[in-house]
Amino acid sequence: MPINLNDTGDEGPAVKPGTNEHELLSVLLDHPDMGFSPKELADLTDVPHSSVHKTLSRLQDKGLVRKVDSYWAVADDVAASRIANVVSLQQIEAEYGDDAYGEDDEWAEDAPDLGENA
Numbered sequence: 001m002p003i004n005l006n007d008t009g010d011e012g013p014a015v016k017p018g019t020n021e022h023e024l025l026s027v028l029l030d031h032p033d034m035g036f037s038p039k040e041l042a043d044l045t046d047v048p049h050s051s052v053h054k055t056l057s058r059l060q061d062k063g064l065v066r067k068v069d070s071y072w073a074v075a076d077d078v079a080a081s082r083i084a085n086v087v088s089l090q091q092i093e094a095e096y097g098d099d100a101y102g103e104d105d106e107w108a109e110d111a112p113d114l115g116e117n118a
Helices: 020-030 038-044 049-061 076-096
Strands: 065-068 071-074
Touching: 020 038, 020 049, 020 065, 020 071, 020 076, 038 049, 049 065, 071 076
Parallel strands: none
Antiparallel strands: 065 071
């Protein structure tokens, strides 16, 4: 029986929006070439200082962040993936940014009605 090699068994994203993990990771992703102390991360986010260390440890266990001396940064492969996504999106914008569908809604008048179940 064949198996799906891409099935990791996870039910959702590694970090859920609205969590302490998400807040800390967002700051680190915005500055992939910098490291922050836990105090700096607490000052930059709404994450209580008492929760920063535990949250960073969980992110490290997931392979999303790394610790260099007493500073925390986004993991190299996560930063590379984020940069690749930005570059890809910039390329799409450069290639297709002036498409007619984005400029006005007149095209919608010519679209067929797919009914209420569409």
